Amino acid sequence: MSTAAILIAVASFVLGTLLALLTIPVLVWLERRVAGLVQDRLGPNRTNVGGFRLGGVVQSFADVVKLLLKEEYYPSHIKKGRWLFMFAPIITFVAALLAFMAIPFADTILIEGESLRVQALPIDFGVFWYLAISAIGVLGVIFGGWLSHNKYSLLGAARAGSMVISYELPLGLSILAFIITYDTIDFNAMVQWQSGTVFAILPAWGILVQPLAAIILIVSLFAETNRNPFTVAEGESEIVAGFMTEYTAMKFAMYFMGEYVAMNTASAVIITMIFGGYQIPWVTTEMLLSNFSVFAISLMIVMPIIVTILIRWMRKNNTVRPTVSTDGGRDFETKVLTIAMLAMTLLVESILIYLVFLADSSLANAITVTLFQIVVFVVKLMMFNIFFILIRWTVPRFRYDQVQRLGWYYLLPLALLNLFITAIVVVGVSA
Amino acid sequence: MNNKIKVTQRHGDSFKDKLYLPAIYDGVKVTFKHLFKNVNDSNAIDTLEYPEEQPTDITDRYRGLHRLTHRTNGSVACVACFMCATACPSNCIFIEATEREDGHDEKMPKSFFIDTLECIFCGYCVEACPCDAIRMDTGIFSLTGNNREDFVLNKDQLLANKGAFGEENSCARD
Numbered sequence: 141m142s143t144a145a146i147l148i149a150v151a152s153f154v155l156g157t158l159l160a161l162l163t164i165p166v167l168v169w170l171e172r173r174v175a176g177l178v179q180d181r182l183g184p185n186r187t188n189v190g191g192f193r194l195g196g197v198v199q200s201f202a203d204v205v206k207l208l209l210k211e212e213y214y215p216s217h218i219k220k221g222r223w224l225f226m227f228a229p230i231i232t233f234v235a236a237l238l239a240f241m242a243i244p245f246a247d248t249i250l251i252e253g254e255s256l257r258v259q260a261l262p263i264d265f266g267v268f269w270y271l272a273i274s275a276i277g278v279l280g281v282i283f284g285g286w287l288s289h290n291k292y293s294l295l296g297a298a299r300a301g302s303m304v305i306s307y308e309l310p311l312g313l314s315i316l317a318f319i320i321t322y323d324t325i326d327f328n329a330m331v332q333w334q335s336g337t338v339f340a341i342l343p344a345w346g347i348l349v350q351p352l353a354a355i356i357l358i359v360s361l362f363a364e365t366n367r368n369p370f371t372v373a374e375g376e377s378e379i380v381a382g383f384m385t386e387y388t389a390m391k392f393a394m395y396f397m398g399e400y401v402a403m404n405t406a407s408a409v410i411i412t413m414i415f416g417g418y419q420i421p422w423v424t425t426e427m428l429l430s431n432f433s434v435f436a437i438s439l440m441i442v443m444p445i446i447v448t449i450l451i452r453w454m455r456k457n458n459t460v461r462p463t464v465s466t467d468g469g470r471d472f473e474t475k476v477l478t479i480a481m482l483a484m485t486l487l488v489e490s491i492l493i494y495l496v497f498l499a500d501s502s503l504a505n506a507i508t509v510t511l512f513q514i515v516v517f518v519v520k521l522m523m524f525n526i527f528f529i530l531i532r533w534t535v536p537r538f539r540y541d542q543v544q545r546l547g548w549y550y551l552l553p554l555a556l557l558n559l560f561i562t563a564i565v566v567v568g569v570s571a
Numbered sequence: 572m573n574n575k576i577k578v579t580q581r582h583g584d585s586f587k588d589k590l591y592l593p594a595i596y597d598g599v600k601v602t603f604k605h606l607f608k609n610v611n612d613s614n615a616i617d618t619l620e621y622p623e624e625q626p627t628d629i630t631d632r633y634r635g636l637h638r639l640t641h642r643t644n645g646s647v648a649c650v651a652c653f654m655c656a657t658a659c660p661s662n663c664i665f666i667e668a669t670e671r672e673d674g675h676d677e678k679m680p681k682s683f684f685i686d687t688l689e690c691i692f693c694g695y696c697v698e699a700c701p702c703d704a705i706r707m708d709t710g711i712f713s714l715t716g717n718n719r720e721d722f723v724l725n726k727d728q729l730l731a732n733k734g735a736f737g738e739e740n741s742c743a744r745d
Contacts (some may be wrong), residue, residue, distance in 0.1 A: 179605070
């Protein structure tokens with residue numbers, strides 16, 4: 141292994157871990173904030189460090205500190221299986237975390253003839269890895285609910301079990317349809333298949349090539365992540381908190397964070413499989429690399445526009461109403477963030493100018509394209525996370541027999557039919 | 572009788588309803604509209620940014636923190652008749668009577684405590700008072716303190732509270 145290979149592997153691993161873990165507080169905050177804004181409230185927006193609120197995201201860090209410092213309470217009626225009771229939240233959390241690791245954040249980068257994967261785990265069987273690992277997550281839910289020796293927890297665990305048999309089959313079958321279409325089980329190859337154009341004008345995204353399988357995949361992944369409308373295992377209104385009724389402090393936080401990591405992972409899988417992953421529509425990595433100057437110059441034009449819109453939005457909204465006398469440091473925060481954003485833009489612009497007009501290094505170009513793809517990936521990831529949150533605050537919960545009915549009577553036959561048609565079309569095209 | 576039977580149309584049986592997705596699309600359209608509007612202009616959201624913004628809709632019938640009223644000449648209106656303490660359902664009023672020396676009545680409170688942690692702000696004391704001596708028209712809706720003792724208001728504190736809606740003195744004693 142060359143130095144470059146080790147460097148890229150370490151960098152991708154760090155990036156994957158950061159993307160999975162650092163998005164937890166952001167997502168928790170985003171959930172509460174989006175919920176507030178959808179319901180015409182403000183949501184958490186007060187907590188700050190030295191006047192820096194960052195829209196209120198500091199609140200999540202304060203919550204983590206609170207959960208860490210809480211008393212470690214252990215229900216005394218649980219005699220046997222104590223270690224499993226403690227271990228169950230870790231299963232859920234780790235499964236969601238590991239499943240995220242197979243997602244590519246950018247296309248393979250070519251350094252000195254070596255093609256290196258920008259993936260936390262550089263494996264070429266990502267889909268199987270994801271299916272295998274993410275299915276373990278529900279075991280933590282079932283163990284936790286069962287070992288709590290509490291009727292609500294047990295009901296939650298039973299519901300989680302019934303959920304598994306409802307969604308796993310349609311999920312697997314819809315993914316199978318994608319595997320047949322893309323002819324690969326490698327996430328990165330799937331994204332490469334989706335970059336470019338299909339049907340003359342459309343981007344070759346999975347949702348346009350396989351619309352039915354895409355919908356089934358999204359629905360099943362909503363069920364897999366225990367998100368609304370499939371929060372039957374939690375069921376606050378009828379079974380208290382379901383499987384996490386007996387959990388407190390950091391044990392509870394593990395479940396809580398696991399839910400968000402799972403949501404993040406599901407978003408990543410959805411955008412990788414059906415929304416073109418790290419690619420912008422219509423464009424392949426080769427096109428970016430061969431027309432690097434065009435790409436860089438358009439980036440130089442687009443970036444100031446985006447930053448200007450962001451700064452204008454911030455100057456308008458990071459203020460207090462005229463009726464409020466103190467601004468609580470918001471003007472100062474706006475000023476500092478404006479300067480930071482402008483400095484960042486200038487830095488990126490000067491680097492791009494240097495790359496286009498002065499340097500002629502294919503390696504630097506490749507790294508720039510990779511970084512750009514990572515940014516595109518993160519933006520898409522956050523957009524789909526917001527979609528997840530928006531759905532949660534839109535629709536009510538299914539009853540758990542309704543979930544089973546949906547899975548077995550509608551999704552499973554549709555997925556089978558879709559698989560059948562896909563197979564016929566693929567065989568017909570290749571023959 | 573027959574014409575009184577109203578048949579309610581049940582929803583959820585049509586093909587469109589069973590698809591779920593059109594309904595979810597409609598719902599997301601509504602929520603997204605709200606989200607977009609509020610992200611665009613978060614200061615237009617109709618919420619009160621308490622504590623910087625104080626409520627302006629407290630009416631003169633609002634039962635706020637208690638106060639003891641004065642007569643027009645500045646003397647205490649209360650005659651220590653114990654009506655409020657008797658009417659109080661949570662037994663949070665503690666009065667000690669003493670002889671009155673300013674010539675208006677026979678008695679006055681030597682001490683007058685209201686334990687606001689016990690108080691349920693029902694207003695029975697105000698209704699029971701024959702002298703209009705205890706009122707809840709201060710408009711104060713939040714009382715803060717660092718320990719339990721801070722919430723037990725004594726006679727001086729109660730007399731110091733001002734009426735927020737124009738009527739300063741007792742209307743029953745002069």
